[in-house]
Amino acid sequence: MKNWKADLDFEVPAGFRWAAASGSIKKPGRLDVGLFTADTTATAAATFTQNDFRAAPVLVSQQTLQETGSRISGVVVNSGCANAATGAEGSANASSMAATAQNASGREAPLLVCSTGTIGVQLPMDRVTPAIADAAAKLSGSREAFNEFAQSILTTDTCEKIAWASFVADGKTVRILGCAKGSGMMYPRMATLLAFVATDADIAPDLLRKSFSNAVELSLNCMTIDGDTSTNDTAIILASGKSGANVTAGSDTLRLFDQKLLEVMQSLARQLARDGEGATKLIEINVQGAADFTAARHIGREIANSNLVKTAIYGRDANWGRICCAIGNAGAGVDTAKVQIKLGDIVLFKENAPLPLDEEAALKVLSEEFIPIEARVGSGPGSATVWTCDLTDKYIEINGSYRT
Amino acid sequence: MKNWKADLDFEVPAGFRWAAASGSIKKPGRLDVGLFTADTTATAAATFTQNDFRAAPVLVSQQTLQETGSRISGVVVNSGCANAATGAEGSANASSMAATAQNASGREAPLLVCSTGTIGVQLPMDRVTPAIADAAAKLSGSREAFNEFAQSILTTDTCEKIAWASFVADGKTVRILGCAKGSGMMYPRMATLLAFVATDADIAPDLLRKSFSNAVELSLNCMTIDGDTSTNDTAIILASGKSGANVTAGSDTLRLFDQKLLEVMQSLARQLARDGEGATKLIEINVQGAADFTAARHIGREIANSNLVKTAIYGRDANWGRICCAIGNAGAGVDTAKVQIKLGDIVLFKENAPLPLDEEAALKVLSEEFIPIEARVGSGPGSATVWTCDLTDKYIEINGSYRT
Numbered sequence: 001m002k003n004w005k006a007d008l009d010f011e012v013p014a015g016f017r018w019a020a021a022s023g024s025i026k027k028p029g030r031l032d033v034g035l036f037t038a039d040t041t042a043t044a045a046a047t048f049t050q051n052d053f054r055a056a057p058v059l060v061s062q063q064t065l066q067e068t069g070s071r072i073s074g075v076v077v078n079s080g081c082a083n084a085a086t087g088a089e090g091s092a093n094a095s096s097m098a099a100t101a102q103n104a105s106g107r108e109a110p111l112l113v114c115s116t117g118t119i120g121v122q123l124p125m126d127r128v129t130p131a132i133a134d135a136a137a138k139l140s141g142s143r144e145a146f147n148e149f150a151q152s153i154l155t156t157d158t159c160e161k162i163a164w165a166s167f168v169a170d171g172k173t174v175r176i177l178g179c180a181k182g183s184g185m186m187y188p189r190m191a192t193l194l195a196f197v198a199t200d201a202d203i204a205p206d207l208l209r210k211s212f213s214n215a216v217e218l219s220l221n222c223m224t225i226d227g228d229t230s231t232n233d234t235a236i237i238l239a240s241g242k243s244g245a246n247v248t249a250g251s252d253t254l255r256l257f258d259q260k261l262l263e264v265m266q267s268l269a270r271q272l273a274r275d276g277e278g279a280t281k282l283i284e285i286n287v288q289g290a291a292d293f294t295a296a297r298h299i300g301r302e303i304a305n306s307n308l309v310k311t312a313i314y315g316r317d318a319n320w321g322r323i324c325c326a327i328g329n330a331g332a333g334v335d336t337a338k339v340q341i342k343l344g345d346i347v348l349f350k351e352n353a354p355l356p357l358d359e360e361a362a363l364k365v366l367s368e369e370f371i372p373i374e375a376r377v378g379s380g381p382g383s384a385t386v387w388t389c390d391l392t393d394k395y396i397e398i399n400g401s402y403r404t
Numbered sequence: 405m406k407n408w409k410a411d412l413d414f415e416v417p418a419g420f421r422w423a424a425a426s427g428s429i430k431k432p433g434r435l436d437v438g439l440f441t442a443d444t445t446a447t448a449a450a451t452f453t454q455n456d457f458r459a460a461p462v463l464v465s466q467q468t469l470q471e472t473g474s475r476i477s478g479v480v481v482n483s484g485c486a487n488a489a490t491g492a493e494g495s496a497n498a499s500s501m502a503a504t505a506q507n508a509s510g511r512e513a514p515l516l517v518c519s520t521g522t523i524g525v526q527l528p529m530d531r532v533t534p535a536i537a538d539a540a541a542k543l544s545g546s547r548e549a550f551n552e553f554a555q556s557i558l559t560t561d562t563c564e565k566i567a568w569a570s571f572v573a574d575g576k577t578v579r580i581l582g583c584a585k586g587s588g589m590m591y592p593r594m595a596t597l598l599a600f601v602a603t604d605a606d607i608a609p610d611l612l613r614k615s616f617s618n619a620v621e622l623s624l625n626c627m628t629i630d631g632d633t634s635t636n637d638t639a640i641i642l643a644s645g646k647s648g649a650n651v652t653a654g655s656d657t658l659r660l661f662d663q664k665l666l667e668v669m670q671s672l673a674r675q676l677a678r679d680g681e682g683a684t685k686l687i688e689i690n691v692q693g694a695a696d697f698t699a700a701r702h703i704g705r706e707i708a709n710s711n712l713v714k715t716a717i718y719g720r721d722a723n724w725g726r727i728c729c730a731i732g733n734a735g736a737g738v739d740t741a742k743v744q745i746k747l748g749d750i751v752l753f754k755e756n757a758p759l760p761l762d763e764e765a766a767l768k769v770l771s772e773e774f775i776p777i778e779a780r781v782g783s784g785p786g787s788a789t790v791w792t793c794d795l796t797d798k799y800i801e802i803n804g805s806y807r808t
Contacts, residue, residue, distance in 0.1 A: 053732035
């Protein structure tokens with residue numbers, strides 16, 4: 001799918017408020033503290049990083065979810081400091097952020113907490129704490145408030161990532177609205193950097209968890225920017241129930257909900273990949289004919305994580321040999337005689353031999369902002385779509401000087 | 405170890421000749437066809453790529469080794485074209501190169517064949533065949549001939565990689581002389597791009613195979629430039645026996661041979677990493693306290709393959725959080741409280757918390773050409789040293805325009 005722009009024409013689900021303020025963590029005066037609350041306690045589901053160095057806010061949020069049985073009243077988040085690898089002081093700061101947010105917003109149930117930014121630096125709590133109070137004072141269910149929240153979570157991102165969908169069940173409109181951030185250190189293996197979704201569906205915790213996990217698996221977990229899984233990856237959905245539409249196991253409403261949630265999450269995944277650090281192109285890799293989805297995605301990730309494939313696409317070079325090389329590196333035992341590689345509609349390689357390359361046609365495809373690649377790797381039933389971006393000198397510039 | 409310069413002060417092992425010629429594959433007139441022969445049939449051992457897309461010369465050489473019981477008279481090699489993903493025509497061309505080389509050099513036993521360069525392009529056999537004959541006509545056991553051979557195998561490399569060692573056993577001098585190439589698409593998982601070693605030790609095929617595999621495992625297989633394993637990776641050693649020194653199982657001579665061979669191979673590995681595409685620094689990552697060597701190397705590779713670690717070092721930024729992140733991504737279940745990270749002699753992180761960073765001291769270490777990093781990940785007995793290089797805008801420039 002080609003769309004990778006933030007959908008700014010969204011409707012806000014019932015029962016939520018957002019706000020953002022500045023703790024001057026990133027730069028003086030920039031929005032870097034966000035608050036996302038449910039008017040009454042909501043049902044939550046979340047997925048977190050698999051990195052052994054899980055950040056303090058990840059550990060705190062996981063514990064909160066367990067203790068509350070996933071009944072949560074919101075999320076407080078800061079950008080500019082990851083609060084990861086920060087020891088006991090970091091843990092205390094993460095708990096303090098959640099407590100401050102709960103008190104300031106007067107909510108009954110606890111809030112989850114997220115951080116993103118530089119690893120190994122302590123939070124400036126003397127500025128974070130008042131900023132949380134500032135945000136709580138202006139919580140609002142308006143579109144502007146949501147937009148500010150979506151801005152406040154960004155780091156090296158160049159734009160907000162926003163996606164939404166709605167459907168009608170039993171005459172009631174259900175809305176799903178999400179935003180995300182992440183531009184580098186992006187290789188979500190169980191979740192992505194930060195993604196927040198609000199829905200007014202009325203859905204039980206177990207069902208929400210299952211729906212959200214499935215959607216994350218086919219969206220954020222099919223995306224990579226640079227193969228590095230962050231210490232802070234967190235994706236959270238809160239369901240307020242305020243639409244009045246009941247989503248129950250086995251129902252048509254659940255099928256609709258799952259479909260629309262997947263649309264929202266895949267849109268966020270594309271927006272994230274397109275805005276990868278220094279990126280100029282969105283690359284969509286569709287793998288067909290693998291043993292199963294997992295095998296297909298593994299091969300897709302191997303292609304998507306190849307610096308050589310990514311630099312070739314940046315250079316508008318139809319160097320498909322590098323795609324062969326990446327496929328061969330997946331360790332999937334691919335029968336090379338069955339491999340077929342397409343760039344847009346152009347078949348580059350099949351039956352173990354190169355085809356005459358129409359350089360002009362290839363250059364035309366590679367000059368677009370959206371680069372579709374299809375890799376057929378056998379005759380199995382497994383397929384997967386993986387999104388990534390090109391690798392440019394701008395990525396080196398950003399990451400050679402991020403902290404300094 | 406700090407040394408990563410080619411050792412040009414080498415001695416040539418007895419019983420070998422080298423030569424190079426131009427087939428104008430890379431650029432008109434540049435040396436790109438090399439010949440490396442044993443005066444009488446030699447004992448060979450080799451390791452090859454694990455990529456599913458093994459190149460035609462890899463498949464041909466593997467078959468030759470099997471058919472001859474590793475009794476080989478040399479190697480013919482070209483650079484500028486990988487002869488990979490080239491179908492039946494490519495296979496015929498690889499076999500033809502080996503046959504031409506055997507005829508032209510008048511050798512009794514077959515030669516192995518190697519290629520390196522762009523994937524998916526057919527060899528210009530009308531130029532390659534006469535170039536092999538040119539090379540055969542000037543085969544010589546001189547140092548100059550070896551130097552020319554070492555040059556002829558280069559692609560995006562900026563310099564030759566040469567290492568040698570010798571020892572005396574029973575009053576006889578044994579020499580081990582190797583050269584290698586490889587600058588991008590470098591993540592040797594069973595061998596490296598191309599490495600050729602000659603020794604005049606007298607050693608049986610099984611013993612040579614074991615010694616060489618061990619040495620490759622601790623040298624080329626501990627090195628990565630960009631995490632891409634090439635389709636053509638090949639490392640070959642030929643033993644002429646002409647020193648008269650017999651290397652037998654369980655002997656002190658074997659222990660000496662293994663030690664010196666490892667020195668040569670690790671020197672080549674460091675030279676390769678330092679000359680990675682666009683690199684300005686050699687990074688040595690020493691992992692301590694893992695469960696075993698394999699686990700330690702896996703963590704070392706995860707750090708070495710992190711674009712974020714590599715760009716930070718390029719930017720002389722002591723961003724050790726990215727090293728934590730990479731360690732956590734290895735999936736080794738590391739206990740983060742036991743992790744300690746050092747840059748040179750500076751402890752950056754221990755006991756789950758950052759230490760006050762002396763930025764000036766860190767900048768001093770990071771301004772050197774050789775960057776030593778130590779990661780202690782637990783209290784296990786496993787350790788490993790992995791070599792890589794920094795990731796720079798020059799890498800993007802080289803790979804955004806390699807084929808065009």
